[in-house]
Amino acid sequence: MVALLPVLAVRPPAGHAQDSAAAADVQAGQRQFETSCGVCHTAGKDGGTRQGPNLYGVFGRRAGTLPGFSYSAALRNGGWVWDETTLDPWIANAQAAHPGTVMNYRQANPAKRKLVIDYLKSLSSSQ
Secondary structure (H helix, E strand, O other): OOOOOOOOOOOOOOOHHHHHHHHHHHHHHHHHHHHHOOOOOOOOOOOOOOOOOOOOOOOOOEOOOOOOOOOOHHHHOOOOEOOHHHHHHHHHHHHHHOOOOOOOOOOOOHHHHHHHHHHHHHOOOOO
């Protein structure tokens, strides 16, 4: 005689799929950052500066205020705070967005800009 036992499905905790998707998005954003921005910028908590400032914690920070980096007057005197609405046109064309800046990189692809912005947002407490 064979006893039939109920089979219990094991499910990940609630939110697990969302957490996995968010982690994948952050990883994709990090790869895009490294490809697009990594030559000139670091993004590590204790990362130094390169040709451009360290972008760790840039989301929610006032432009031109990272200590130890020599910014253009356009950034030092800009007065804006970095968020989605200021980063997107900056990454698309910084010189058009804020004349007098010296960043030459341009990213025309909005999906790639979003990946970078979401990655930078993940590195900030100002989410």
